[in-house]
Amino acid sequence: MSLLSRGICRGLLVAGATLLATSAFAQMEIKVIAPAAPGGGWDQTARSIQQALIAEKLVKNAQVINIAGAGGTVGLAQFVNGAKGDGNQLMVNGFVMVGAILMNKSPVSLSQITPIARITEETQVMVVPANSPIKTAKDLAELVKKDVAKVTFAGGSAGGVDHIMAALFVGAAGADASKVNYVAFSGGGESLAAILGGKVTAGISGYGEYEGQIKAGKLRAIGVTSPQRLPNADVPTFKELSIDLVLTNWRSVFGAPGISDAQKKTLAELVDKLVKSNSWKDILKQKGWDDAYLPGEPFAKFLADEQTRVGNVMKTVGLVK
C-alpha cells in the first residue's frame, strides 16, 4: 500500500514540477533525508521542505526518506556511508542530534557531513499546572535551591532538549545540576498528562506543543527560553527574570559528505531560495516555528559552540561519561 501511495505522491510531484528550467537546480531531483520516523519534528521539517520546494517549483522533484533510529544517529550513519559525494541529498537534523551523537557514542559525527544552514528554531517553555503554588520561574528557582532532588521536571526523552534545559535551569538557579530530578517520558502526550495530573513539579516542552493548554488556562507558562518575549504570548523570558537560560531547539540541513564546492554552493543557493519563499513562510507560521536562517560560516561556528555546550551539560548530568 505504501508503495502505491508513494507512487501517487511521486506522480503528483512530477506533475507539479515546472518545465521552464531557469536556475541551476531546476532539474534537480532532491532527496530529503529525515533521520526519524514519520510524525516527529525532523520528519515534519523534511516534509515541509519537500512541500515548499515543489510549490515554489524550485526543483524537478523532491522526495522524503525516513531512516529512523537512535536519536537520528542511525540515519546519520547511513548518510555518511551511503551518500558520499551525492549533491542531490539534504539531511534534516538539529539540536537533538548533537546530544544523541554524544550519548550513543556514535561512530559517525556531524563533522563528517557538510553543514549548509540552520533553518528553524522552536522556543522552549517551562510550565506548571494551573493550580500549582508556583507562580513564577523565580519561585521555582527558590524551590530548586532549597532542595534540588524534590523538584521533578517532566519532559521528552533522556538527553533531549528538554532534559538539557532542565539541567541548565537547575544550574542557573544556583543548585547542583548533576542532581536534577528529570523524569523522561516518551513523547509530549504522556508528559502532558503527568503535568496536568500534578504528578510532577514542572514540565518542559516546545512552546507550540503546549500553546493550546496554556491559552486554555490549564497550564501556567512561567518562562520561555528565547532571548526576547514571543509575540502574542504574555510569558516572561528567563533572561528578564535574571535566570541565565537561553536555548532554542534549532533544526538545520546538511549536505552529503565529500561533495564538491560547486555542489555545496548549489545546495546553499537552493536552501537560500527555499527559506525566502512565501510557501516556506506560510509553513513556518502554520507550524509555529521561528525563522532562524543562518547559512555558511556563521552556522559552522554556531554548531561548534552548541556542541561544546551540550557536551558540557551532558557530562554534568552524567549522560556522557
Add this chain to the structure above:
Amino acid sequence: MDALASLIHGLAIATQPMNMLYALIGVLLGTAVGVLPGIGPALTVALLLPITFKLDPAGSLIMFAGIYYGGMYGGSTTSILINTPGESASMVTTLEGNKMAKAGRGGPALATAAIGSFVAGTLATLGIVFLAPWLVNVAVNFGPEDYFALMCVAFITVSATFGDSPVRGLTSLCIGLTLGLVGIDKLTGQARLAFGVPDLLDGIEVTTLAVGLFALGEALYVASRRHLVEEKLEPVRGALWMTKADWSRSWKPWLRGTMFGFPIGALPAGGAEIPTFLSYSTEKRLTKHPEEFGHGAIEGVAGPEAANNASAAGTLVPLLTLGLPTSATAAMMLAGFQQYGLNPGPLLFAERPDLVWGLIASLFIANVMLLVLNLPLVGLWVRLLAIPQSWLYAGILVFATMGTIAAKPSVVELSMLAGFGVMGFLMRRFGYPIAPVVVGLILGPVAEAQLRRALQISLGDPMVLLQSPMSATLLGIALLALIAPFALNGMSRFKASED
C-alpha cells in the same frame, strides 16, 4: 441533551457526499494496510499527509479516522487466516482465530471479529460523545504507579492463561521481558544489550517479533511435520456463517471487550494491546467451554477484537479533548490537525465544533462501512484456506518478509525476523506458548519505565505504589489472580474469584 444535538449536527456534516467518499477511501486504505504486517495506519497517515494538505480539514480528518478504524479491522483478517498478526493489537486474535480457521470455522471467526469490532466501535464512539469530559479527568490522574500496577495485572493474567502451565507461560514472558531490555534506556539514555549495533538502539520492533514467532515459526513447524502427519485443512466445515450458538457465545465477550478497550485506550499510556490481553484472559476464565480454548474458541476471538476497536475509539478521547496523542496513529492525526493550524485541546470543541462533531459522526459511518465491506468478504477470504498447504505457507513467508522489509529496510531487521522464526519453531516444538514473549516485549519496557518514574517522583519511596488507591486496587487484583489458581487448585472452575 447538548451532546446529542451536536452529534446530529455532526451527522449532517459527515453524510455530505464528499465526506462520505473520504470516509470510504479511508476505510479501504485502512483495511489494506491492516492486512499487511509491518505497515500500520500510522505510516499510512504519514504518507498521506502531504497529499491531503490541499483538502479541506474535515474531509482529510474523516479519512484519517477511517484509516485508523479500518486498520483495526484489517489486522484481524490475516491473524485468523494465516496466523500473521497485521498489527500488534490483533496478535491475541491469532490464538483462537487461526485454530478456528484450521478447523473449518474461519467464516464464523471472521464474522465475529467484524461484528464485534462494529459493536465495540459503535459503543465506544458513543462513549466519546457522552463520557469524554469525565474520562479525560480520570486519564490525566492515572499516574506512573497506577500504570505499573495495571501492567502487573496484565503480566500475571497473561502468563497464567496463555499456554498450558503457568511455569511455561512465565518462562515465555521472561524471554519477552529480556528482549524488551534491548535498546536505549528511556530514562537514562544508556544503551543496553545492543552490542554496538546501531539498529538495536531503538529496541526490537514488535511486529518483527510477532511476525517471526507467529508466521515464520508456524510455517517452519508445519514444514517439519509434513512427513509425519498429513494435516488436512478443511476450508469450511459446517456453516460459513455464525450459528445461533456462535451468536450467544459472542455477544457477552463483545461487550466485555469494549469495557476493557475503551477506558484503557483513553489512558495516555494505555495502548491497544493490554485490553486485548485482558479480554482474552477474562474470556478464558469465564467461558463455559474451557476445553475449546487453545483449539478455537469463538469467545477468544470475539472479546479481543472488540477490545482493540474500542481502544481505537478510546484513543480519540485524549486526542480531541487534550491534544494528547496516545498512539502512533493518534500522533499522526495530531500532525494532521496542526497542518491546518488547528490545535486539538480544550479549545477545539469550542472553536471548531463542526469539525470535531463531524469527525465523531463520521466514525459511526466508517463503522457501518467497514461492516458492509467486510462481511461479504468473509466467503472470499476463507477460500484462501483451500490453497494447498505448501503454497499457502510459501506465500506466508513471502508476505511476512515483504511486510518487514517495507516497514524497515535493513539487513539486521531481516536477520532478526529469521532468528525469531527459528525461535518460534523451537518454542512450538517444545510446547512453550509464544504470545507471552510478545506481551513481555510490549509491556516490559513500559512497566519498567513507569515503575522507575513513580519511584523518581516519590523520591525513592516504594510506598507510593500502595498509597494511590487505583494502584493499590490493581495490585490487589494482580495478587489475587496469582494466588487464586493455586488456592483453588482442584476445583475445575474458579470463575469469579477475581475481577
